[in-house]
Amino acid sequence: MIEFNNVSKYYKSNVGLDNVTVHINEGDFVFLVGPSGAGKSTFIKLILKEIEPDKGTIKVRGEDITRLKKSGIPKLRRNVGIVFQDFRLLPKKTVYENVAFAMEIIHQPKRLIKKYVPQVLSMMGISESAGKYPDELSAGEQQRVAIARAIVNRPKILIADEPTGNLDPDTAWEIMQLLNTINMKGTTILMVTHAKDIVDKMEKRVIAIENGRIVRDEFGMYGYMQALQGTDVTFDTVEVQTRNLFRTRFKRGGGRR
Ligand SMILES: Nc1ncnc2c1ncn2[C@@H]1O[C@H](COP(=O)(O)OP(=O)(O)OP(=O)(O)O)[C@@H](O)[C@H]1O
Ligand SMILES: [Mg+2]
Numbered sequence: 001m002i003e004f005n006n007v008s009k010y011y012k013s014n015v016g017l018d019n020v021t022v023h024i025n026e027g028d029f030v031f032l033v034g035p036s037g038a039g040k041s042t043f044i045k046l047i048l049k050e051i052e053p054d055k056g057t058i059k060v061r062g063e064d065i066t067r068l069k070k071s072g073i074p075k076l077r078r079n080v081g082i083v084f085q086d087f088r089l090l091p092k093k094t095v096y097e098n099v100a101f102a103m104e105i106i107h108q109p110k111r112l113i114k115k116y117v118p119q120v121l122s123m124m125g126i127s128e129s130a131g132k133y134p135d136e137l138s139a140g141e142q143q144r145v146a147i148a149r150a151i152v153n154r155p156k157i158l159i160a161d162e163p164t165g166n167l168d169p170d171t172a173w174e175i176m177q178l179l180n181t182i183n184m185k186g187t188t189i190l191m192v193t194h195a196k197d198i199v200d201k202m203e204k205r206v207i208a209i210e211n212g213r214i215v216r217d218e219f220g221m222y223g224y225m226q227a228l229q230g231t232d233v234t235f236d237t238v239e240v241q242t243r244n245l246f247r248t249r250f251k252r253g254g255g256r257r
Contacts, residue, residue, distance in 0.1 A: 001026040001157065001188050002047060007056035009042055016042035017053070018212035024190065029183045031199050032192045033222055034209035040192045043209070044159055048080060049073055061156060078106060081150030081158045085165035087142040089134040095121065095145050096130040102149045120148040124178060140171035144178065151182060158182060160191040164198060172198065196222040
């Protein structure tokens with residue numbers, strides 16, 4: 001479904017990804033974890049072809065997207081839905097219009113829009129809010145709208161970049177149930193998160209990145225001593241952060257490899 005083969009991405013003085021090889025299969029639910037600056041967003045941007053790798057190949061649904069022409073990018077992105085921490089809804093459109101807009105911009109017929117929009121709103125449990133504007137909704141409701149919009153064109157892959165980052169624990173858990181349901185219906189899910197409790201509870205595949213490298217790929221656990229954005233810093237966190245600092249310095253001195 002998604003294949004990274006020896007992928008490296010360098011920024012001027014930083015390493016984004018460093019020789020990453022990883023395969024995500026159709027139907028997988030994968031958590032991407034790691035400290036700030038590890039390369040998680042870089043990984044996502046490469047899948048969406050927002051940035052290009054310096055080395056290696058990336059295949060999405062069997063197609064090498066590093067060779068894909070610009071004209072092929074809209075089709076790629078139609079197959080990859082995306083949800084963000086800050087929802088990114090259009091403030092002047094209603095819930096219904098926000099979701100419908102995702103279909104309109106790819107020129108779907110009105111008939112299908114009328115059919116699918118109510119379906120996804122119902123699936124996300126927000127049918128009653130169809131006529132409301134984003135600022136009339138709770139954070140959890142806004143995220144449901146954002147997910148509805150991301151899946152209305154039936155993408156094969158759904159990427160969620162910290163989708164629960166702005167939500168209280170109960171609401172976050174409701175959103176996780178929805179993502180789980182979407183996954184059960186066949187959509188491959190890749191979710192970036194710092195939420196240790198969620199990762200541990202879900203018991204899915206966890207890919208951990210540090211300094212652009214995959215340091216762990218296994219089922220079940222978040223693996224860090226605490227969610228690194230938390231306040232109670234433990235010895236392990238300090239150890240990891242110190243190690244990262246040294247690696248960064250070393251890389252800056254050494255330049256590209
Ligand atoms: N446009 C850019 N120019 C230069 N360096 C960048 C750029 N984007 C990212 N980087 C660097 O690349 C590394 C990986 O960044 P990335 O945004 O992928 O991390 P992340 O894992 O998503 O972090 P976070 O959890 O904070 O979102 C970091 O060192 C970052 O500073
Ligand atoms: Mg990021």
